[in-house]
Amino acid sequence: xxxNFLLFDFDGVIADSFALAFKVSKMISPRLTEEEFGxxxxxxxxxxxxxxxxxxxxxRPEVNFFVEYFSRMQKEVExxxxxxxxxxxxxxxxxxxxxSSTITSPITMFLEKAGLANHFDKILGNDVHRSKVEKIKIxxxxxxxxxxxxxxxxxxxxxxxxxxxxxxxxIGVAWGFNKSETLAKGKPFRILKTPSExxxxxxxxFSAFKN
Numbered sequence: 001x002x003x004n005f006l007l008f009d010f011d012g013v014i015a016d017s018f019a020l021a022f023k024v025s026k027m028i029s030p031r032l033t034e035e036e037f038g039x040x041x042x043x044x045x046x047x048x049x050x051x052x053x054x055x056x057x058x059x060r061p062e063v064n065f066f067v068e069y070f071s072r073m074q075k076e077v078e079x080x081x082x083x084x085x086x087x088x089x090x091x092x093x094x095x096x097x098x099x100s101s102t103i104t105s106p107i108t109m110f111l112e113k114a115g116l117a118n119h120f121d122k123i124l125g126n127d128v129h130r131s132k133v134e135k136i137k138i139x140x141x142x143x144x145x146x147x148x149x150x151x152x153x154x155x156x157x158x159x160x161x162x163x164x165x166x167x168x169x170x171i172g173v174a175w176g177f178n179k180s181e182t183l184a185k186g187k188p189f190r191i192l193k194t195p196s197e198x199x200x201x202x203x204x205x206f207s208a209f210k211n
Contacts, residue, residue, distance in 0.1 A: 003095045004206050005143070005150040007136065007168070008120075010100035010107050012155035012176025014087070017077045021177075024068045030058040041156040041177045042185075044131065045101050070106050079114050080175060082195035089199050091119040095143070098123040099135050099152070132162040140166075151189070151205050153198070160186025169209070171201050 011017040026032050054061075090096060096119055100107055104125030111117040122142070124135040140146060147167030152159060155176020160183070163170050172183035172191040180191050189208070190201045 002143075002145060002149060003093070005139065005145060006090060006094045006096050006202060007099045007139070007150055007152045007163070008096060009152070009154040009156065009159050009176075010098050010102055013153060013173050014080060014083055014098075014116075015073075015077050015110060016080045016175075017073070018177055020072060020076050021069060024063075024065055024072075027068060028060050028063045028065060029054060030060075031055055038178055038182065041158050042161075042182065044158050044162060066103075070103070073106055074109060074113065077110070079116075080195060084114060084116060086195045086198050087116055087119050090202065094202070096120045097139060098125075099132055099139075100124070101126050101130075101132070103127050132159060133165045136163065136166045136168065148209060151202065153202075155183070157182050157186045160188060169205065171198070171205060173198075 008014060011021065022032075022034060022037050025037055087096065098107055098120055100123070102125055104123050104127050107123050107125055108117060111120065111123075122139070124138065128138070129135050136150075139150070150168045152163035152168050152170045153173065154160060154163070154170055155173045156178045160170040160172065164186070170186060170188040172180070172186065172188040173195075174180045174183065174191055174193050175195075183191050189205045190197075192198055192201055
């Protein structure tokens with residue numbers, strides 16, 4: 001019998017990276033608010049476009065987000081408290097895969113530093129494909145599975161919308177980039193307030209789906 005698969009977003013779910021991502025974004029757009037920043041993740045972040053007429057007095061297009069972010073990520077971003085134990089428990093029963101808009105190599109480095117890299121069977125970052133729909137299709141083909149074998153664990157409405165395109169349901173986490181009221185628009189199976197709720201929520205998801 002095949003294991004079920006847990007597809008994890010990385011930033012905001014595993015890595016407590018909102019503060020750094022927002023800080024670097026404000027280097028480019030100093031007047032950016034947290035609400036405006038969160039709205040970028042209501043779709044695929046790669047599809048977000050810089051406003052046509054940013055404030056010319058403060059806007060700094062010469063700042064490269066990825067260069068700034070990745071140069072600081074390993075030192076300034078921590079694992080979400082409680083996630084290490086949850087990941088270790090889940091890996092005993094499920095196959096774990098990271099599906100992220102961050103590049104694969106820094107995710108791997110982060111997870112290795114946290115002692116968790118060997119708990120994930122595969123990491124599919126932005127260098128694999130910019131679309132999470134396409135990355136999910138890669139998983140289907142690679143493992144010979146379908147939507148009924150998977151659930152996407154994410155902190156953004158955009159991820160939920162992409163997962164839904166492939167027929168996969170979502171479990172939302174409220175400690176990441178989008179707030180609970182935003183996540184609710186994606187009609188997730190459940191929205192978690194703490195990592196400690198995740199093991200039970202995943203079990204309930206697959207039980208409900210099979211019944």
